Amino acid sequence: MKKVITKLVSAVAFSILAALSVIQPLNVSADVPYETFSQDGYGDYIKCQTAYTPVTSIYKFVDPATEDVYYMSNASDMMLGDDGYLYVVDTDNSRIVVGDTSGNYIKTIGSEDTLYEPSGIYVTSDGTVYVCCPKESRRASSGYVAVFDSEGNLITKYGTPTSVLYGEETFKPSKIIVDKGGTMYIVATGNTNGIVEITPDDGGTFLGYFGTGDIYVTIADVIKNLILSDSQLARLAKKVPQTNKNLCIDEKGIIYTLVEGITTQTQPLKKLNKAGSSMITLEVMPYYGQAVAVGAYSNIYVATSTGVIYEYSEDGILLFRFGGTDSTNSYRTGLYTSSGSPQAIDVDDNDYIYILYNINGSAAIDIFKPTEFADYVHKSLGYYQSGDYTNTKLYLERVINMNSMFDYANQAMGLALYREENYSESMAYYRLAKDTLGYSDAYWEIRNTWLTHNVVYLVLVILVIFFGIRLLKAWDKKKGIFNPIRKLTKPMRDTLAYKRLVFGRRFMRHPIDGAYEIKHYGLASMVFSYILIAVYTIIYIINKYFAGFLVKTVKDGRYQVASDVMIWFIGIITIAAFTYLMCTINDGEGKFKEIFAGYVYSMTPYLFIQPILFVIGKVVTNNEMFIYSFINLIMIVYIVILMFIAIKEINNYSVGETFKIILLTAFAMLVFALIMFVIYILIQQLASFARSIYGEVVYRIEN
Secondary structure, three states, X not given: OHHHHHHHHHHHHHHHHHHHHHHOOOXXXXXXXXXXXXXXXXXXEEEOOOOEEXXXXXXXXXXXXXOOEEOOEOOXXXXXXXXXXXXEEEOOOOEEEEEOOOOEEEEEEOOOOOOOOOOEEEEOOOOOEEEEEOOOOOOOXXXXXXXXXXXXXEEEEEOOOOOHHHOOOOOOEEEEEEXXXXXXEEEEOOOOOOEEEEEOHHHOEEEEXXXXXXOOOOHHHHHHHHHOOHHHHHHOOOOOOOXXXXXXXXXXXXXXXXXXXXXXXXXXXXXXXXXXXXXXXXXXXXXXXXXEEEOOOOOXXXXXXXXXXXXXXXXXXXXXXXXXXXXXXXXXXXXXXXXXXXXXXXXXXXXXXXXXXXXXXEEEEXXXXXXXXXXXXXXXXXXXXXXXXXXXXXXXXXXXXXXXXXXXXXXXXXXXXXHOOOHXXXXXXXXXXXXXXXXXXXXXXXXXXXXXXXXHHHHHHHHHHHHHHHHHHHHHHHHOOOHHHHHHHHHHHOOHHHHHHHHHHHHHHOHHHHHHHHHHOOOOOHHHHHHHHHHHHHHHHXXXXXXXXXXXXXXXXXXXXXXXXXXXXXXXXXXXXXXXXXXXXXXXXXOHHHHHHHHHHHOHXXXXXXXXXXXXXXXXXXXXXXXXXXXXXXXXXXXXXXXXHHHHHHHOOOXXXXXXXXXXXXXXXXXXXXXHHHHHHHHHHHHHHHHHHHHHHHHHHHO
């Protein structure tokens, strides 16, 4: 009996676990010393499953035949050749060390006779090796590019270009790539003109500069150019383009570059077309980019000097961000110290990542393999690029089942469904991914189909409503069909309360008369002003949190109703109070409740136009968004004009005096905000001081 019960319990437990595994797949995160992040549809970092795990580290290459050991010192570059070997620029030893991914030594290319402190390398598909040397010798000011054949024999050297077009720039090549036609693209240290482009024809012909860096001009620069003389401007430091740090090239011949250092004004990573312009725009920036590589699916990898590794899609969307700085200096794989930051990065056909870095002068290579999660992401990319949407969706579904918040998968699923003309589901996935452009395109197709089938009925309904209203008005004018209703509601419409409540409509149409009536006919009521503000607040909250996806400005699930209410009530009261104070000082005739009511009734266009905008926001696509923006602009301008007239007429000001009051009010509010900020900081410091005293007292009492 006990055995039967035991088996029954085991069966039930197994069934429950099996069911749970179907409902919620168990994702085990690899034990790594770093966290992995992705990017959500709002452009924010979001934690996700580990994408890459460390496999091994290569600190030396060992010759399997002789057991000789080859260490590398201050290595500065590395490339994985088509032969599967790692070509490492052993800078301090003035050589190229070649080994396999298991740490076995293959050969050495170059020596002190042919290379001097090399810094960059590129290996072509036929095994030709190009090596950058920034200097020819210790005392030399310029360098050269050395070219070796697949056997390691020196073929030629390219020194400083002799072309007049090159100018007098010192030639210090640091990084290099070569296209399939043999043209060299060289990053030269200190050269701000761009990437040096040299063809092997006639012993090396300078073709020009490619991918020139951006020059960022600030507002301060514009002002200086306007007010300073030519002699004063000549003494200022000149703006120069940003210099390139590193580069790589993919199978299609597209060149990717990293600019020097950190930039908050321009894109640090560029994917250049033939004209030298970038084809991608990043939302997540790889600041302090050190090296760049391209994977099998045109995905872009960037290693930074801070130890962070970025992986982007071919469109510049962040897929994964991992790694970081090892503050403990414990040399944990995947984390890097300030003295051992990554120098180079490359990727093989199996998506294994190779990162070259230095530790106290000695070089090492970390190897990372993709996890199942990253593998699914990459396979979906590959199938999508080949046009196989069935398998694309298969792997994207696996990604989404593992992490439904991985918005890139939702976006890619929406795109795959869109290609299959499944616009309804496509729109749903675009909505999950917060992709407004894709959502707009899918919605346009759905709306277009609906209009095609229903446009006749829609026109008929509009015509019936239009002519029905005209007919009722004509009938009422002739027969007075609505007279009983007017007679019944007349006592209510004659009350002051009703007039105050609906006064906003008259204020909109006749603001000068409306301001006069507020001042002289008792229509300035604090109670009804508060009621109108409450109505405005409700409309604002509905529009903010339930507007159409394309016009919604708040993130999903982020509700701040209390602050929304405060914005309207405290905001209008504060503006009215400061306006009243300024008017009192400047001989204004308006009372506080009159100015307050004037501001509130000036907001009446919001009451009538915002609901229309709400409906428009539900039905427009990005192509018609100008309609929404234009109507919204009209509403804002209308409100501002009404407020201006209200201040002017209630206080009996001229136009110039009204502008003066508005500027004084704005200045007074700014000063008040600064004072409140200072008080807040002082209170915070006082509270911190009190907590410190309390903690010290408690500590001394206990000890």
